[in-house]
Structures are given as structure tokens and as C-alpha cells.
Amino acid sequence: MTFLQNNIALVVAALMSGGMLLWPLLRRSGNEIDTLVAVQLINYKDALVLDVREGSEYNAGHVPNSKHIPADKLEERLHELEKFKSKPVILIHRSGVNATGKAGSILRKKEFAHVHNLQGGIDAWRQANLPIVKK
Template identity: 60%
Template structure:
């Protein structure tokens, strides 16, 4: 008990880091993170749907060609638009990891099983000099 009292800050940091680690594991549990190479292969050879879950302004500033824009907070209400893609791989594109995890969880709960999350999101895609469309 005296160790905890003498090292309370260390204990708090340890517990907080554990909570953050568990949060990260659960927030992405419904989708598998993939790199740009696998994403391109899924798009080109497996007819994957690129689902961009960023906000409208982020999407307009640059997005992957032929991607479907559906902000993360609208997925539940607009699930009908995605039903026809249930048997195809889905590659989720994001700006921050929280939205991609939430989006993949919703997709998983609605029967989608081939869910992939682009590691690093749109920034990784841009850094790899892959095609971007601006509208």
C-alpha cells in the first residue's frame, strides 16, 4: 500500500495508459487496419468500396477517386445507401482514428464483414502520392 501512496502519479499514468490501450483496441476491433498497397489491391482487383467518413469540407479538400462520401455521424441514418455493398470489401478513409473506428463498428453491427481501415487515413494516401480528386 505504501508503494501506491508514494508513487500515486506513476500509478495514475499506468492506469490511464492501460485504459487508452484498451480503448484503441476496442475502437478498431470491427475493422482491420491495412496499408495503401493492400488498399489499392482491394480497390483494383476486389472491387472494394472506398468509404470516406470525413466531414464535407475535408472531403472536398481532396479525396480518393470514386470514393463514396458518407460522414461518420450519418452512417446509421443512411445505412440503406450501403446495403448493396454488403458483400464487397469496404475501405474506410478517415482523418482521425475515432471516426473510422465508430464507422467500422456500425458497419459490422449491420452485417458487413469485409471492413478495412486505411492506416494513417487520407494523410497516408496523400503522402504516398496516390491519386486525389478535389471538388
Template identity: 45%
Template sequence: MVDFLSQNWYLVLMALGSGLMLLWPSLSGKGAGVSTAEAVRLINREKGVLLDVSEAAEYAAAHAAGSRHLPLGQIEAGAKALPSNKTLPLIVVCPTGARAGRAAQQLQKLGFEKAVVLAGGLNAWREANLPIEKS
């Protein structure tokens, strides 16, 4: 066994590397998110709130119907846009989902334990043929 490992160290290293790459999304907390179907279920059955963290121009151009707008940079000060009930699910969305991950982490620190990211962002919402609004 030791001979095999010493003679094939590169295979062991490749196996460990590929295992770490598979686990990285779980370990980093990124890549986690809910599908559009799960988001709709949370909204309909658990009174989930759709929170768009896009910039004002992006939000005006297109946003998920019924979403509340709170830009990422204003989360700390945006108590008016956030629900007073911190136990409600918050589905955080942005155009691609990249900013939404950071926003969900900030919201969890503020006590919104059920803050989740919409996987794929507004693009996934649009691809699922869910309603889009413009302001």
C-alpha cells in the same frame, strides 16, 4: 525462482507492462488497418469500395479519388451511399484514420464484415501518391 521474483518484482512488472502495450492494438481492435497498397489491391481485385467518413467540409477540401462520402454520424441512416452487396470489402478512410476505426466497427455491426480501416487515413493515401480529388 521465488526469491528472484520477490526481489525483482519491478522487472516482472515492467515486462508484463511492455507485453500488454505491445498487445494493446490487437486487443482493442484499434491500430488494425490495411496499407494503401492493400487498399488498392482490394479495390482492383475484389471490387472494394472506398468510403470516406469525413465531414462535408473535409471531404470537399480533399478526398481519395473515387471514394464515396458518408459522414461518420450518418452511417446508420446512409444506406444509399453503402453498397447493397455486404460481402464487398469496404475500405474506410478519414483524414487521419481515427474516425474510420469507429466507422468500421459500426459498419461491421450493420453486416459489412469486410469493413477495414485505411491505416494512416487520407494522409497515407496522399503520401503514397495516390489520386486526390476536390469537390
């Protein structure tokens, strides 16, 4: 106990430092994944990459083999995704615009078991120098 009393400033600094390191992890939602995890899910779990951006954004560059369904068309095109219900689904959006929140909610309500948002969207994919296909 005397150690704590004698070194209170050190203890407080250590706690604050640890809290600052953990803050980004606590702040993001549990279904967000980074590009490394996304690539692992694609390569080892045969994940579906679902791009929910607008058509012009998708055509400007997208993840290879991704399926494109704009977020506002998702409900009417859900039948196209039925065979992926038990597989991981990675939602791709434009950085800063999280349409995946609505898209993820729709998929979860329709019993898709493993829905993930790519943290940082397509911009994070590009920044990681991962392959991009342009139409």
C-alpha cells in the same frame, strides 16, 4: 544449453530486436490496412472506398470514386450501402482522428463482412502519392 549460457547478452539482444520489429504489427488492429493493400482491394476486389470525414475535408481532397458519408450520418444513410455488404469496404478518415472505429463498428453490426480502416487515413494516401480528387 551452454551456448545460451555463454551468449545470454546476444540472445537477449536478438529477442529484444525481434520484439521491437514485431511491435507495430501487434499493436495495430487486425482490420487496419496500408495503402498498398487498399489499392489491391480497389483494383482486384472492387472494394468500396467510404470516406467518413466531414464535407469540407472531403471536398478538399478525396480518393477517386469514393463514397462520402460523414461518420455522424452513417446510421441514417446505411441503406445507400446495402449492395456493398459482401464487398470489401475501406474506411477513410483524417490522420490522427479515427472516426472509423465507430463507423467500422456500425458496419460490422449490420453484417458488412469485410470492413477495413486505412491506416494513416487520407494523409497516408497523399504521402503514397496516390490520386486525389478535389471538388
